[in-house]
Each structure stands twice: as C-alpha cells, then as structure tokens.
Amino acid sequence: MAESPPVTSPFVEATPAARSAAFAELAAAGPVRRATLFTGVPVWLITGYAEAREALAHPDVIKGKGGDGPHRDHVPKELAAAMDHHLLGSDPPDHTRLRRLVSAAFTRRRIEGLEPEIRRIVGRLLDEVSAAGEQGAPVDLLTTFGYPLPLTVISELIGIPADRRDDFQEWTKVAINGSVHPAETFVAAATSLIDYIRELIAQKRAEPSDDLLSGLVAVREGGDRLSENELTSMVFLLLVAGYETTTHLICGGVRALLEHPDQLDLVRAEPDRLPAVIEELLRFIGPAQVAIPSRTAAPVRIGGVTIPAGEVVLPVLLAANHDPRQFPEPDRLDVTRPAASHLAFGHGIHHCLGAPLARLEARIAIGALIERFPKLRLAVAPEDLTLQAGLLIGGLTALPVAVA
Template sequence: MTTTHDHDPFAAVPNGARHAALAELARQGPLHRLVLPTTVPAWVITGYAEARAALADPRLVKGGPDNAPYVAELEPETSAGLNHHMLTADPPTHTRLRKLVSTAFTRRQVERLAPGIETLCTSLLDDVAERLAATGEADLMESLAHPLPLTVICDLLGIPEEAREDVRTWMRPLLAGGIFGFDTYAAAARKMLAFTRDLVAEKRHTPADDLLSALVQARDGEDRLSEDELTSMVQLLFIAGHDTTVSLIANGALALLSDPAWTASLREDPGQWPGALEELLRFDSPVQVAMPLTAAADVEIAGRTVPAGDVVIVSLLAANRDPARFAGPALLDLARDDGGHLAFGHGIHHCLGAPLARLEGRITLRALVERFPGLRLATSPESLEREPALLFNKLTSLPVRSS
C-alpha cells in the first residue's frame, strides 16, 4: 500500500518521535509520498527489502553535481568546488573517484589510528570524570561525542587546530541547507570552499603525513583528482568522518545507558563488542536516510511505478526496524546475530568511512562503559531532543550523572 502524507518524520525532534513516525508509515506499507523539509516531494522507502533493492538499482541515480543543494542559486564555481565528490556521482565517474580515494584511505591505514584514538578517548573521559566530580553531571555530546571524531578526522585530513570549530560551524548548514535557508547555506559554502582551497594549496606545496596530502598525490596511471574534486572530497570526508561518528557514539551511549543490564553484560564479556556495535548501529542508526536518488527511468517499487524524474529517499532508520527483516526491531538485543543492517548504506555508495566510524565507536563506547560502571542518564530519554535534519539522526545533548 502506498499513501500520500502532508507531513514528514525528518523534522521530528523529541527523542523517539522520529522512530514512531516512521513506524506508523511502515505499518501502512513500504513506500510513501512525502514533502521533504526542502519542500521537494519525494517517494520515501521504509521497507528493508525495497530499500536494499533501491540502493543497488542503477536506474536510481545521484545525478551528478547539478543535483546538489541550491545549485541554481549558488555561483557555479562555489557549487563545483564542493559537490564534485562520490556522493553526487554515478558510474563511471563514481567508480573513478572511489578508486582514487581508496588508494589513500584503506582499512589498514584506518586500523593504524587505533592507539591515537584510544589516547584521545582516555583524555576526553578524564574531562568527563572531572565534570562529574565537580557538578555531578556531564553532557556526553559536548564532552565526548563531538570532540573525539572532530579531532580524529581533522588530524587525519591535516586541518589545523585553530580552524576546526570554524569548519564544524560551516558544515551544519551545508548538511541541512533546506532547513537553514539559502543565505546561510551560501555563506557557509563560500567560507568552506575558500578554506579548503587554501588547505589543498598548502598540502601541495608542503606535503605532510595526512590523508589530504595523500589525496593530492593520489594517482591511477595518469589520472588524479582535479582541484574541484579535491576540495569537494575534503567536505565529503569531513561529513563521513565526523557527523556519522558523532551520532554513532551518542546514540549508542543513549541506548546502553537506558538499560544498565546491557552495560553490565558488556563489562563481564567484552567479546560481545563487535556484534553489539552492529546492533547499536541497527537500533538507532546515525544516518536517517541515504543521499537522495532520482529515477532515471520509470521504476517499480512495492508494486507502484515511480516515474522518471521523481526523487526517491531511502529511510535507513525505517529499514533497520522493518519487522519483516528483524524480529522485535524496536528492542535492543546485543545478542542479535542476524546482521545485515543498512546503517552505512548498501551497494556502490556504501560509506567509505564505515571502518573508521566503527573503530571510533567501538573504542569510545567500550571505554565509557568500562570506566563509568555507575553512569546513568541525567534525564528521561523522552525529554531528549534530536536536531531537525534530513540526513543525520543526531541528539542535541546527552546529559549523564554518576550514581
């Protein structure tokens, strides 16, 4: 069954409201017609089987940089400098870009970051301990979930410390332009592009031991990343390496702290962590939806024809709680062994930063659980809020106290 709605779940901010809205949609069928926060009408997929098929369907395309936000209003050179990356590209351009970037961003290189992440995590948890001792409360979003992935991805890209908060500030409207509006989006886009152009020029002139220097030098035969592709890749890797992991850590901490039995179980048997992390990703995915797709031809989804030219949104949150795929999907079960969640997408656009996000999430959540066995939420889960957004499923705060 496909229904038409005049509301959407993406602007729902009370904690739990987003999942409730998607569950109500999913009860009516796997495909829905909604108006997005950007005012664009779209087909929204909530069923797991339909989501997985759509993410691998070559008829559902990204459409290239011309489908980026505000492309008609923004000056072409700014849009080009931020939107020539893998998430806007289709094959063969996507294949070429991913191959070039993958040479500089391998799983082995990611695993080498583990000791540094562990040291950083210990330092941040020291700060959490000090806050708890001084006031009895700490905000894990402010003290842990934001600063850890921000530091890791900025170190990895070679972004200087004095510029990091600026980059984080610019990225908020770039990730939710439809909510912030054109003027705010355009101002952030111009500042981000000017910064990344200077940074690329610096890495080209004076290479360092960082990912951006490696990307500047990355080659496949005679092929290499263009200037617009390099600056666009900085934005994409910051998103993939920061915002996804912020929500993974915060959503995972919230889920675990809501049920002390699970934290006790993980302390007693740390061998559960790999599977537990996958269940946390499924249960409250850090990303709400995959990047929007456009039907390049008529496509049949859930028995309905989606006309060529229409926008298709795959709800990862809803697919990961589809009862046709996961038994008791609204329940956290760290012993669940059926895997297959779509938290990092599926198909050729499966998140390149997934190994880094998993590494940071595993290290940080395990350290948090082991160091603070008496940690509890300082408020009810229902009183927490999420940021209004189309893409990310991010808490605004996560206050905790020591019992």
C-alpha cells in the same frame, strides 16, 4: 500523477520517542510511497528493507551530477561544483574512477594506524569528562566527548591544524543539515568550508605530510588524478560524513544503552561483544536517517510500485533497519542479535567508504566510556532528550549524563 498529501514528517519530530513513532507511521503506510518532505520537495520514500536495498543498488536509480542538495537555486555554480564531484554524487563510470583513486589513499592500513591515537584522544577526553562530572554534576556528553572525538580524529586524518577546528565544526554543523537553515546561512557556511579546504590543498601541495589530504593530492593511477573540484568535493564529503555521523553514532549508542540497562550490563560483563554491539546500535539508532537522494533515470518498479522516470527517490535507512520482515522484534535493542546486514552505511557501490573508521571510533569510545564510568547514567528523564531537526542526520541536541 496526483500528488499524495504530506505525511507526518519524522525529520522534524523533537524527541526520540516521537521521531521513532513517526518513522513507524511512515513505514506502516507501505514500503514505497510518494510524499512531500518538510522542505516542500516531492519524493518517493522507501521504508522497507528489501525495497531500500534494491533501490540503493538499482542501475536506474542514479545520483546524477548533484543538484538535489539544499538551497540549490541559491548556490553559485562554482560552489556547487566544488562540493558535488564526490563518490556519493556520481554514477559509473565516474564513480568507479573516483572510488579507485580515493581508495588508493584512504586505505585500511591508514585507518588501522589511527587506533593508538584514537585511544589517546579518548583517554584525554574522558579525563575531562571525569573532572567536569565530579560529585555527580551533570555533563553534556555531546559537547565534551561526542563532538570533540571525531572532530579531532578526522582533523588528524586529513591534516587540519588545531587552531582551525572550531571554525570547521561550526561550518560543518550547518553544511550537513542545510535544509533546516536559511539559504544565505547555508551558502555562507559552505563557502567558508570550501575556501578553507582550498587553502589546505595548497598547503599540502607545497608541504606534503603523512596525512590523507596529502595522499589525495598525490594519488594518481597511470596519468589519472583527482581534479581540483574532485579534491575539494572529496574532502568536503570526508569532513562532513566523517564527523557528524560518528558523533551521533557514539552519543545515540550511549543513549540507547543507558535506556536499556539490561543490555548495558551485558556489554559490561562481556566486552568482547563490542564489535557486535556496534552493529546492533548501527541498526537500532544509525545516525544517517536517509541515504543521499537519487533520481530515477527510467521507470523503476520496486515493491510492486512503479516509480516514473525523473523522480526523487529517498531510501529511509532507519525505517528499513526496523523492518520486521528482516529483523524480528526490530524495536527491541538486542546486543545478542544474530549478525544481520543492516543498511546504516548504505548498500551497493555507494556503501560508505569510511565505515571501518566509524566502527573503530565507536567501539573504542563506547567501550572506554562504560568501562571508565560504572555509575554512568542519564542526568535527565529520557523523554526530556531532544533531537536536531534535519533530513540526513538524526542526532541529539544534548546528552546530559552523570558519571559519579
């Protein structure tokens, strides 16, 4: 099959407006099309809502055994094995087994039990934001609030001591968007992260406590339990997916509300709307731009297009969540929008296991922020905000605000 020319890549556009326009251009070319990513990898991009939903649940669109991540030619096999044996990188029956074991430790009760601690962390961080923003001084909400909150929550959940969290933050920033970093930088960060996870696992085996990692180490069903590579891979996934994505849901959501003051006023007037507001923000600016890449195990026909076997398939979640066939006026933020099934957390068997935690953190964080600071506003023009380059995550590089 002839290679289609590269499309304008939304993943490297520097401003929110330019990236949104590039996503719209990509979607306008058709819901399923072949393209070449900025990394040089040929893929099938799926931008339509119905088509993406179908691809995410199709039995012949599979994850396989890893191998599609950044710089795989440069990643040592032992390191790849320690990162790849998790839910997002497996298919049934392995996926079914892993999800059953992990769900036994990652329970709704454990997540709901975090709410008082999340509220305490939010209150402390907002005190620091208030002090930094006295007399109208600009404050970068990303570094003072967006990053510290989920970093602290996921660290508390898993059991990462406070004196190692700065290291973890630096390793994770590289690991989650490895495609925009040199191979040696990615491998060094991933190696450091996996080495540290192994240290943590050894500590929890010796001295278990009431945290998720101790639960994952101990969980078993019958004679089954997580292997060493499955443990490191699951913690790697939880650290990366449970931290950076929530940061950018919170900060991206705040940006969207500040740029739509009529919607912000509605939320302030009716705070009981917050759960529905978070769903609309997930649809509108969901931090996961794409799903984890998959491959076709056989020829697959989606959206009137046949994708041959052995091809990389990439559902573009942000584009699908702006499909006008599914969401009327999709480019308008509307916190009163009737409930609709967005794809921000994926769909099917790989639907995000951590979605309840992300929703809880975002609801508490955004609700407390807008209640605490009635004068909250952007400290720069919207067009001066910039985004990180990256395939998976479309987050801001900074969010300067004024709070007084």
